[in-house]
Amino acid sequence: MERKILFIDLSRTRIDEVEVDDYLHTRFLGGKGFCTYFIYKYAQPCADPYGPRNVAVIAAGALAGYAPASGKTCFGAVSPLTGLIHDSYAGEVLGPKLRMAGYDAIVITGKSEEPVYIYVTEEGTEILSADDIWGHSTSKATKVLKERHGKKSSVAVVGPAAENKVRYASVIVDYHRAAGRGGIGAIWASKGLKAVVVKAAKPLPEPALGRKAWREVATKLYKKFQALGSSFSRYGTNNGLVTADKLGMAPHYNFKYPHLGDVGELKGENVVKLAKGPHEVEDQSVFGYMCPIKCSKVVKDEGIKSEYEHLGMLGAADGIYKLMDVLKAIKIVNDLGLDSISSGNVIGWTAESEEKGLLNGVMKWGDGEKQRKLLEEIAYRKGIGAVLAEGVKRASEILGFGKEWAVHVKGLEAPAWDPRGLLGFGLSYATADVGASHLRGWPRPHRPPTDSALKALDSLLYDRDKTSVADHMGTCVFLAYDFPDWSELLKVVYGLDYDTEELRKLSQRTESLARLWALKVGYTSDDDTVPPRWMEPVPKGPNAGLKAFISWEDLEVSKREYYKRRGWSPREGVPLPSTLKSLDLHFAVEDAELLLRKLEPEYY
Numbered sequence: 001m002e003r004k005i006l007f008i009d010l011s012r013t014r015i016d017e018v019e020v021d022d023y024l025h026t027r028f029l030g031g032k033g034f035c036t037y038f039i040y041k042y043a044q045p046c047a048d049p050y051g052p053r054n055v056a057v058i059a060a061g062a063l064a065g066y067a068p069a070s071g072k073t074c075f076g077a078v079s080p081l082t083g084l085i086h087d088s089y090a091g092e093v094l095g096p097k098l099r100m101a102g103y104d105a106i107v108i109t110g111k112s113e114e115p116v117y118i119y120v121t122e123e124g125t126e127i128l129s130a131d132d133i134w135g136h137s138t139s140k141a142t143k144v145l146k147e148r149h150g151k152k153s154s155v156a157v158v159g160p161a162a163e164n165k166v167r168y169a170s171v172i173v174d175y176h177r178a179a180g181r182g183g184i185g186a187i188w189a190s191k192g193l194k195a196v197v198v199k200a201a202k203p204l205p206e207p208a209l210g211r212k213a214w215r216e217v218a219t220k221l222y223k224k225f226q227a228l229g230s231s232f233s234r235y236g237t238n239n240g241l242v243t244a245d246k247l248g249m250a251p252h253y254n255f256k257y258p259h260l261g262d263v264g265e266l267k268g269e270n271v272v273k274l275a276k277g278p279h280e281v282e283d284q285s286v287f288g289y290m291c292p293i294k295c296s297k298v299v300k301d302e303g304i305k306s307e308y309e310h311l312g313m314l315g316a317a318d319g320i321y322k323l324m325d326v327l328k329a330i331k332i333v334n335d336l337g338l339d340s341i342s343s344g345n346v347i348g349w350t351a352e353s354e355e356k357g358l359l360n361g362v363m364k365w366g367d368g369e370k371q372r373k374l375l376e377e378i379a380y381r382k383g384i385g386a387v388l389a390e391g392v393k394r395a396s397e398i399l400g401f402g403k404e405w406a407v408h409v410k411g412l413e414a415p416a417w418d419p420r421g422l423l424g425f426g427l428s429y430a431t432a433d434v435g436a437s438h439l440r441g442w443p444r445p446h447r448p449p450t451d452s453a454l455k456a457l458d459s460l461l462y463d464r465d466k467t468s469v470a471d472h473m474g475t476c477v478f479l480a481y482d483f484p485d486w487s488e489l490l491k492v493v494y495g496l497d498y499d500t501e502e503l504r505k506l507s508q509r510t511e512s513l514a515r516l517w518a519l520k521v522g523y524t525s526d527d528d529t530v531p532p533r534w535m536e537p538v539p540k541g542p543n544a545g546l547k548a549f550i551s552w553e554d555l556e557v558s559k560r561e562y563y564k565r566r567g568w569s570p571r572e573g574v575p576l577p578s579t580l581k582s583l584d585l586h587f588a589v590e591d592a593e594l595l596l597r598k599l600e601p602e603y604y
């Protein structure tokens with residue numbers, strides 16, 4: 001099957017099509033693999049993330065359009081928050097449509113002097129003026145572009161927050177889906193890029209083993225996932241705060257309390273009462289591409305989609321428990337193009353700073369009106385909003401207080417899952433390639449952190465690899481995919497024979513490249529840690545007295561074992577040349593040797 005990448009240089013207004021070669025096809029496959037590879041190869045470490053040398057990538061999953069719930073598309077760039085290679089995901093039909101147009105990914109370099117958007121169809125690609133939509137909210141810009149190019153086009157846009165270089169500005173896809181994390185939206189706007197529109201309906205290329213064989217496998221898996229159902233079918237993710245609170249993992253009051261025993265109005269049953277029925281939703285793409293679960297809950301009147309991370313971070317983390325307050329905040333962050341997790345986290349930090357008497361009149365716990373005002377100020381960088389737009393780590397450095405209650409890892413604000421309720425989850429946060437992400441490995445079974453994190457290491461590695469493979473394939477993590485399912489699909493679609501070991505290598509390959517990048521831009525093993533808040537003993541509830549790790553020493557021992565298991569050097573976690581060779585990453589061996597010579601010469 002022929003696969004192609006679009007290279008777009010916005011400085012020179014140049015568009016090139018390049019065929020995916022065998023190495024890229026078999027070693028990186030798509031989605032996260034393509035994003036990581038292109039950023040590592042073409043971006044410049046330590047350059048200004050907002051400069052023309054940063055690379056923005058949009059990559060459809062390898063199975064986009066061929067597998068149930070395969071619309072998760074990877075949005076990547078060097079993050080303006082962390083300086084790390086960042087990959088964030090949004091559905092639901094953009095990736096499959098990109099494949100229908102004939103492309104697996106778009107790699108965007110350079111910087112346009114004037115606002116532009118990229119329009120991709122089966123007939124070709126154009127760079128068009130975005131003068132008339134620059135400054136528009138994401139919903140207004142999406143409406144204009146859908147009216148111009150047709151309702152069935154898929155539209156990814158950035159909002160005013162990105163245009164004002166808020167370091168956690170998101171990309172919003174088809175009104176409802178956010179590639180929220182890491183500030184990818186701000187990178188788009190720094191390149192003068194307002195939107196990417198894809199319009200295509202051509203059948204996908206013929207699968208290697210033919211359409212009949214492919215349809216049989218895809219239908220079998222669809223039925224299997226449908227029969228298995230999902231805890232998300234009823235409420236979507238909207239009962240997450242109830243669950244997180246029970247487990248002692250909620251982010252109440254800027255993570256001061258992982259358990260309160262009361263989540264106010266922020267329950268799944270309350271969201272569902274306000275949600276439209278599936279047939280009342282005009283744009284069915286919100287329910288995923290070939291998705292048997294259809295978890296989305298779109299709220300009537302507000303026209304917004306509510307999720308747990310909204311309720312956790314724009315609600316509990318800011319001491320807000322009234323549902324209408326959170327729904328209003330969701331509308332604002334979506335329209336302005338702000339990441340809801342980072343926004344809620346930064347505002348929770350602000351409320352705690354005010355509680356401690358370090359700020360005055362900015363934000364009090366539970367004040368929905370102040371929160372909404374602050375979100376606007378952040379997006380337009382007005383008043384203290386200009387400082388908070390820098391993210392919680394930089395805000396605490398600029399203002400000179402609050403490092404102890406700034407809850408982030410490597411500068412990425414923590415999401416709504418406190419690791420003090422799950423053994424090994426602190427290690428997941430400390431070693432995740434992008435910083436504080438809850439989607440880089442979830443250790444199982446569920447047990448409180450009363451023991452060494454080493455006990456959860458096997459499970460963390462397994463789940464990290466599984467999540468990473470889902471991100472390569474573009475399949476939704478809410479479906480019960482396992483390695484044999486992807487193997488079967490890769491066989492019928494591409495004729496590839498990938499067993500579990502080969503699939504797990506995909507994860508190790510991208511992780512090793514991301515690790516090399518992190519070390520090249522100056523991170524060290526000391527940064528593989530958790531924020532002080534998560535090493536404070538839990539004050540009350542089922543996990544009272546527990547911390548993310550039983551001790552700081554356990555964090556050190558566990559992460560060193562993690563490095564060893566990944567084939568990295570034991571002290572600084574530099575991927576060893578032998579590991580890179582075994583992963584077919586020969587082009588990165590020289591980088592590893594330079595890093596070893598500098599950081600851990602005994603392993604050189």
Ligand code: SF4
Pocket residue numbers: 069070091092232286287288289291292293294295296476477478479
């Ligand atoms: S389970 Fe939910 S998030 Fe996943 S593809 Fe289906 S609708 Fe989208």
